[in-house]
Amino acid sequence: MTYILAIDQGTTSSRAIAFNREGEAVVTAQREFTQHFPQPGWVEHDANEIWATQLAVAREAVARMGSLPAAIGITNQRETTVLWDRASGEPLSRAIVWQDRRTVAICDALRESGEHRAIEQATGLVLDAYFSGTKLAWLLDQIPGARARAEAGELAFGTVDSWLVWKLTGGRLHVTDASNASRTLLMNLSSVEWDPTLLASLRIPAAVLPRIVPSAGVIGETDSHWFGQPIPIAGMAGDQQAATFGQACFEPGQAKNTYGTGCFMLMNTGHAPSFSTNRLIGTLGWQIPANTTWCLEGSVFMAGATVQWLRDGLGLIERAADIEPLAASVTDTGDLWLVPAFTGLGAPDWDGHARGVMIGMTRGTTRAHVARAALESIALQSADLITAMGRDAGKPITELRVDGGATQNSLLMQMQADIAGIPVLRPTMTETTAFGAAALAGLATGFWPGLDTLAACWKLDRRFEPQWSDSHRTAHRARWREAVDRSRGWARD
Secondary structure, eight states, rough: OOEEEEEEEEEEEEEEEEEEETTTTTEEEEEEEBBBSSSTOOOOEEEHHHHHHHHHHHHHHHHHSOOOSSSSOOOEEOOOOOEEETTOOOOSOEEOOOTOTTHHHHHHHHHHHHTTHHHHHHSSSOOTTHHHHHHHHHHHHTTTTHHHHHTTTTTEEHHHHHHHHHHEEEEEEOEEEEETTTSSSSTTTTTTEHHHHHHHHHHHGGGOOOOEESEEEEEEEEEHHHHHSEEEEEEEEEHHHHHHTTTTTTTTOEEEEEEESSEEEEEEEEOOOOOOOSEEEEEEEEEEETTTEEEEEEEEOOOOHHHIIIIIIIIIISGGGHHHHHTTSSOSSSSSSEEBBBBBOOOOOOTOOOOEEEOOOOOOHHHHHHHHHHHHHHHHHHHHHHHHHHHTTTTTOEEEEEEEEGOOOOHHHHHHHHHHSSSSEEEEEOHHHHHHHHHHHHHHHTTSSHHHHTTTOOOEEEEEEOOOHHHHEEEEEHHHHHHHHHHHHTTTT
């Protein structure tokens, strides 16, 4: 058993990656699955399709390795919400994806009643439709008989980690790890337990909830039907916490940014909960033996998804990789600004009614200017998070570790360094989300003996140094904030 298998269930694809003891990805299998957009602002997945694609790639990876892994680690898109029947194992509806905005009205009502203050103080989160608690409340309200069945213990709720463990174990385990639980609006960040007051605010029956388990530890085994023999399931973490762990951000003050469908920046804040005063969120990073780590997080909803929109929605590029040479063909955006608030604005603005804006167009605006403005929007949104995070920490972030598919775009990475004004460090292995899940499972099973061994797996590929003057950076970011202000409140009735 010379490898750990990471199950990396993302927003647009299911992947399985085998990691050896040096932390190298030796086999990767991947399948995309269907995105459903039944109404404006709604985003759904078929939970059975998620399971089918994830099982297929896991089996493919194991077959290509020729042996069973020492353990399985799971990482997942976090706030996506699944509700299923315990007896049949069938979902009651499509999963509601983290990007979905249908519960903005629920959040508005809680804010108007003043209940949001207690929710935010207990969870460390900002009350927003992004998180899974209001999605679950909506399902229980909208599906006939669901709330009564949930109260009777007939239904199970989970984020994607819970769903996968349920399926992998043949329905024997209904669990979630502490990092995923901290994203629900239902877990008390300090006690790391489901909070009865929070459940009452959203009318969630406790009987529907999974058991909270540590991020590293053997929680059970796969059903022998799936791989021929049982395999220990020994690590679980939400994708961004897993990426932070995989980036070896083990010391307070270390920060990483993941460039995926969205951008997610986390900073290790140590062994006590952190509560933001700059409209970021406090979240649990990971629980490993004798060690719980908390983080501050900022979320950008549209990053790689903005490039997908240029490709699929506008047809400006044929492949995502085409954006880099197209954007590099002009030296600036010509004062064109794209605010990709297609699903509202995340941190630090938190405006569920904001919508996308492209402003500053002239007769001289070209495809290249739009492409460059799209890349800049990713770096600008992330720079806003860096600023807010530094304020919360009481000292500026001095460097940023990066991962995710878009980090291969060197133009974007240089933009990030220029706009944020700090060095950007790209590691040789950018599959840090999957590696984080593998690392948690490997730590729990002794495959890797400790954090020092895991830290040694992190190796630098390239360091991007900022090249802009402070005055140019300040003016550029001020102009960006003007554009952001134009996007606010557009979807309000």
